[in-house]
Amino acid sequence: xxxxxxxxxxxxxxxxxxxxxxxxxxxxxxxxAEHLFVGVSAGYYIALNYWTVVDQYLVVPxxxxxxxxxxxxxxxxxxxxxRAWLIIxxxxxxxxxxxxFTRLSWMSRWSLAVVxxxxxxxxxxxxxxxxxxxQVQASLIPLWIPGNLWASLNAILFTIGLVTSxxxxxxxxxxxxxxxxxxxxxxxxLMISFGAGYGYTVMSRVSLLIGRFQFLLxxxxxxx
Amino acid sequence: xxxxxxxxxxxxxIFLVVGLLxxxxxxxxxxxxxxxxxxxxxYHDAIAAIPDGSTVLMSCDYDPASTPELGPMAETSxxxxxxxxxxxxxxxxxxxxAAVVDQTIEHVADEYRARGVPLKDGVDYVxxxxxxxxxxxMVLMGQGIASAFPRDQHGRVTTQLPIMRNxxxxxxxxxxxxxxxxxxxxxxxxxxxxxRFHLPMVSGTTAVSTPEFFPYLQSGQxxxxxxxxxxAAEYEVLRKERGAATSGMDAQSMAHLFIALCIVLGNxxxxxxxxxxxxx
Numbered sequence: 090x091x092x093x094x095x096x097x098x099x100x101x102x103x104x105x106x107x108x109x110x111x112x113x114x115x116x117x118x119x120x121x122a123e124h125l126f127v128g129v130s131a132g133y134y135i136a137l138n139y140w141t142v143v144d145q146y147l148v149v150p151x152x153x154x155x156x157x158x159x160x161x162x163x164x165x166x167x168x169x170x171x172r173a174w175l176i177i178x179x180x181x182x183x184x185x186x187x188x189x190f191t192r193l194s195w196m197s198r199w200s201l202a203v204v205x206x207x208x209x210x211x212x213x214x215x216x217x218x219x220x221x222x223x224q225v226q227a228s229l230i231p232l233w234i235p236g237n238l239w240a241s242l243n244a245i246l247f248t249i250g251l252v253t254s255x256x257x258x259x260x261x262x263x264x265x266x267x268x269x270x271x272x273x274x275x276x277x278x279l280m281i282s283f284g285a286g287y288g289y290t291v292m293s294r295v296s297l298l299i300g301r302f303q304f305l306l307x308x309x310x311x312x313x
Numbered sequence: 314x315x316x317x318x319x320x321x322x323x324x325x326x327i328f329l330v331v332g333l334l335x336x337x338x339x340x341x342x343x344x345x346x347x348x349x350x351x352x353x354x355x356y357h358d359a360i361a362a363i364p365d366g367s368t369v370l371m372s373c374d375y376d377p378a379s380t381p382e383l384g385p386m387a388e389t390s391x392x393x394x395x396x397x398x399x400x401x402x403x404x405x406x407x408x409x410x411a412a413v414v415d416q417t418i419e420h421v422a423d424e425y426r427a428r429g430v431p432l433k434d435g436v437d438y439v440x441x442x443x444x445x446x447x448x449x450x451m452v453l454m455g456q457g458i459a460s461a462f463p464r465d466q467h468g469r470v471t472t473q474l475p476i477m478r479n480x481x482x483x484x485x486x487x488x489x490x491x492x493x494x495x496x497x498x499x500x501x502x503x504x505x506x507x508x509r510f511h512l513p514m515v516s517g518t519t520a521v522s523t524p525e526f527f528p529y530l531q532s533g534q535x536x537x538x539x540x541x542x543x544x545a546a547e548y549e550v551l552r553k554e555r556g557a558a559t560s561g562m563d564a565q566s567m568a569h570l571f572i573a574l575c576i577v578l579g580n581x582x583x584x585x586x587x588x589x590x591x592x593x
Binding site: 291 | 325328331332335336339340378380381382408409411442443444445448449452463464500501503504505507508509519520521523524528531532533534540541542543557560561564565568569572
């Protein structure tokens, strides 16, 4: 067994062990790793966002537009990203920071209004096309598929699950009698789906643990 | 009755058992069978069905936190695409992801170079990097990939890259391969691109978000689906590879067995207590 000589791997491995120590009980090593993570993450994401978003898509194109280094003038649409129109999102971005000043904070609402308007439009049309229409269409399936008993049973089960689950969320009448029975079946379907969701969640979390152990064993300790 | 005191057990014993059940199979693999399921076969077959040499869009929407689950499926997807001599245009919509995705691409590309396949950055593949804007970027790419990503991850002008000569918008791709950790990811690609631009897509997702995407698979909006580490391992088995996902599945199965046992025992204890309470 030859332990890694990489300084970065050692830092990552020791910090992983510091975080794992919380499983025994809260302690200064865990606190150190936690605070370090929060601080480094904040700094890293600020720098990353500045250089990959603000600089690349705003500062550089605007500078190139106004320093006369590009042909076609500052408002020439042929220049793709090098357009003076970027001044508008730049101003809207700056206005967001007026929230830091109580008397001017109302100005940030203009930027927020643009963001909300754009995303509300995108989300609504996306949901209508991608979920509502497509899913309703996909739910209208034949219950009997000749020559394929398994597919037919699957389709019948799917339809029962769909109808009973929907009726469970029908609150205009008390869940008694037929409606009560049907919605109880719906609850069973919902419970099974929650169970599947829980199983997948466990898989996700265990995968993270496996990932860390693989890092410690392979990258740090070179065991396998 | 000592059995009924199980629910008062110090939870650190449970952590220890889970830790050992994960660690021991990683050191000494058991070799439990991994059988590819239909969604995974569909994912594999959808990629296999595209013409050899096509240019494929691959959006890797994850960051280092999801790498244990999504890294293996991204690597296997790259291998399947490059085995078909496809060219790959990669985008990233998670701001912490561009560097880790770049690392994954280069790692797999180096494997091919070592085997004598001269894969060239900018010719056979390109990482266009991260762009903020989530759904807005997806819609913008529909008007032109290069206008949405004027420069790639390494600052090169996108339109000057050989791989981008025949790439205009979504109509340039036969398939979108999406590796997704959450928002923005598979749901948004289905809503904004698959339904609007009719670009066929397959998706590999974190296990925690997988149940949300089965309706898309049933409706045909997704041509295939990889769910978490299990999906990645099944995909590796289909491709006859033995990657990180396959080697982690013994540990995964053992941990699941133990958690299932805990749930059963917890319910037995709870019911017994309730019965005892009712009878006393």
